[in-house]
Amino acid sequence: MSLAKGQTARPNLASFPISTLIVLAILTSYASMTYELVIAQAIAILTDEVIWWESFTIGAFIAATGLGIFAFDDLAKNDDLRVFRQAEYRLALVGLLALPLTLFVHIYYRIYIVDYAPHSALRSPLNWVMLTCQIPNLLIGFFSGLELCALLRLVGNARSRVQIGVIALYHLGALCAALVFAVALWMKIDAFELAFCAAILNALIFFYLVSRCQATFPFAVRRHVQTGLASGLLLSLFVSVHPGWELLRELQMKNFYYNNIRVESHDGGFTQIGPVPLTGLLAWGKSVPPIERHISSYQVIDIVRSDRHEPEWKLYLDGHFQFSSETERFYHEMLAHLPVMLTRSIPKELLVLGGGDGLLARELLKYGERVHKIDLIELDKDMIHLAKALPFSSLNDRAFYNTKVRIHIADAFSWLRLSKARYEAIYIDFPYPYTFEGLRLYSVEFFNLVARTLSAQGFVMMDAPLFEAGEAGWEEHIPALLAKAGFAKVFALQGEYGETFLLALKEDRQVVWAFQDLAIPLATFSDAWFTRRSHLVELKAGALRNTNSMLKPQRISLRDVWK
């Protein structure tokens, strides 16, 4: 067949066996879906808005795919293979750079945009800024639409069953991506590795399509030069992006935990220091301690050493502060022993929900033989492994090695649904509800289960964000939740560092606001402490109709002012 000047031989069905088209359909869809999933996850983790970003990302991806399908005819101009080839090349590029872009945008936001004053931090436009990270997602969707159209054109007849079969198998690729993503989460594989492998797939398809390209001289020369340049760029990116990603991720962590505004006092007054600008970040990053990061199937666990007060270290879960090694004792003593003093009874069989750091268990074990068993429910087994090793084990006095503590690795919600046991005391030591995962544990459904698991004379003690900055209404909702679940009395008290504790009783009885010698070593409590502190506040549920239900959350998830 003779070709006109610059024209390529148009590929036809005979030159692409059906089996090849099927494989291409599955692989291209797999790669595109992988990018969508990792982008959604990355933004969701940084912003705590999982439902919003999962929904928006898939919607935007599908819409952009539609745009790509519609733009195909105008772009292809009878050269379907060229558009397909270019789409693969661009997908590899954008797919490789999507996650690094997300981290870079977050670094930029933390340095130049976020307002560190607590009262205005809530208005910091984190979600608006992270919208820029949807640009790669939109591009990926657009190019995916182009590649789907190109595949269908290569099949031929627009109404053929083969074409519909290719569409069906294209969606099989999406399913494979979801399954691989789930396995990667379970195996704690970094999402970037998935994106990297998907980009390799796109690149391999690009090179395969290049090999199918036929052109006459001298246009073949131009085509080869273009292909060579594109290949060189791709290969150099592949080589450099991995170490670049590791460096960027380390910088993003350090920037988040250390590169904040500080106020230092001196003779003349106060000086505001920081944050270090972008241009100096690399050099500054070498001067701060490394962050010990553990990625579990459920959360990101960071152990952050102080850059100014050695040997203090802090625990963060998904970027949210949990405790400091210097001050945790005040918190855990209040959580563990205050209800015992107030109710004048030491429970024998205890249930601890959360508390995977072992610090609450350390306090409860101080009662010795007076406590018979402690069932501890923790979702994340990696947290338990950490708690059994240094530096946790020196802080929690190796509490998890005590035979009285029976650890159950389970979702607290599911465990309570299945449990028929009854306990004299239930301690709830969960992270605050910054996401829907946390909201599940501050819902009427959850407290129904807690009330069912508590004995009639028992108590529930928890740390709750009653007066935290954030969406208003916690001080109404939590008492309403507990009242709806069947608790007769709810008392609130603020701790040494502003945290709020709630004590809930199923029985309608009073508590004794006075020090009791429990014959255990305590750093917090004394007669003077009770005299100095205001008394407990009894919370009334009021007439609140719509309490926080997982079927209809009241949008009372917290916005972390420090994130």
Place this chain on the structure above:
Amino acid sequence: MTWLSDKRRLQVIGLITLIVAFCSIVYELMLAQCLSIILGNTVLRYSLTIGLYLFSLGMGALAFAFWKKAKSSQLLLVIELVLAVLGLCLPFLILGGDQFLRQTLQGLMTNRSSVLTWLPSWVFMHALIVLIGLLSGAELPILMEMGRSLGGDPAAHKVLALDYVGTFVGALAFPLFIFEQLGLVAGAALVGGLNACAALVVLAFYPETRRRHRVLVCVLSLAASFLLIRNEEDLRNLLVGYVFG
């Protein structure tokens, strides 16, 4: 629908497309949310549901290829009615079904934490995802075929465009409005009601689809949707009491 001009008929098909595309993505997100409630780990649930749902959409489209094109409107009506009924009771099906299966199986098993106590429920929930995905997947090729029969390929492309628009709007509407403002019970009732509205439109403009029982199901679905939305809190408390009480 012969008394309408082709342009008007295409507009009707466009309206149906918008509605069903909106409903399809909202069903998918609701399913993911229900599974998150029961099983936890929201990111994992959304990812798996998206993948399984998209695959089922593809299978639904493939199944349509073997259907007689002349009866497209009838198939569309049946799909909308089935989706309306499923959608109306989606949270009850998922959450209530899970609780019923678990309780029954735990009563039968000596080992309460055996895999057989939760596996049937898990299979049931994911089978629902596949079923709703299959039905939703068949909608688009049906509507494109109906559009193509009136205006050729350009009309079919317009139907496809509206499908993507409806999907995008639904993806925004779920987190911003449906889940927070309405909740899952009222939200499912709304979406089921929208499917019933789509069925009503098909009944109105395609006389060959009218059968007494279909009209009855459509009207009852609309009524049920209204009642569910109106009594959302009581029904939600009922469901919560049964599942978590």
